Amino acid sequence: MGIEFTPIFFMILVGISVAIGMLSMSYVLSPGRAKTRGNRVKQMPYESGMDPIGDARQRFDVRYYLVAIEFLIFDVELLLLYPWAVAQWHRDEVSPALDATVGVPLELRSMAFLGALAFIGILVAGFAYTWRKGVYEWR
Numbered sequence: 001m002g003i004e005f006t007p008i009f010f011m012i013l014v015g016i017s018v019a020i021g022m023l024s025m026s027y028v029l030s031p032g033r034a035k036t037r038g039n040r041v042k043q044m045p046y047e048s049g050m051d052p053i054g055d056a057r058q059r060f061d062v063r064y065y066l067v068a069i070e071f072l073i074f075d076v077e078l079l080l081l082y083p084w085a086v087a088q089w090h091r092d093e094v095s096p097a098l099d100a101t102v103g104v105p106l107e108l109r110s111m112a113f114l115g116a117l118a119f120i121g122i123l124v125a126g127f128a129y130t131w132r133k134g135v136y137e138w139r
Helices: 003-029 062-087 106-132
Strands: none
Touching: 062 106
């Protein structure tokens, strides 16, 4: 083998040595090595600092899932609207040195804006529907 593979072998060696070093330091610094006395209170499970009440396998209300899905929808909305907002800039407004293919042409901007408004309107209508159905009213 030639010298062209030396950086690859060096990176593999560094990766292996970092992994071994991390494992050995976690063994040395772990609190499990010290003798700790436990009692019933210390070994009792808890969630978010609260004592568990009831069965762990209880069913959740469907409203919890609806709120979670709606949060994801509004989160994904930002993934769509941010590139759309960036693409609205035309080359003449940013810099004349940029290529002509950058951004939405001036004659299509109003159509793109109306499309984004329709998208936001559909999301707002879904939000209003779930609000009217009482999804956000907790017992």
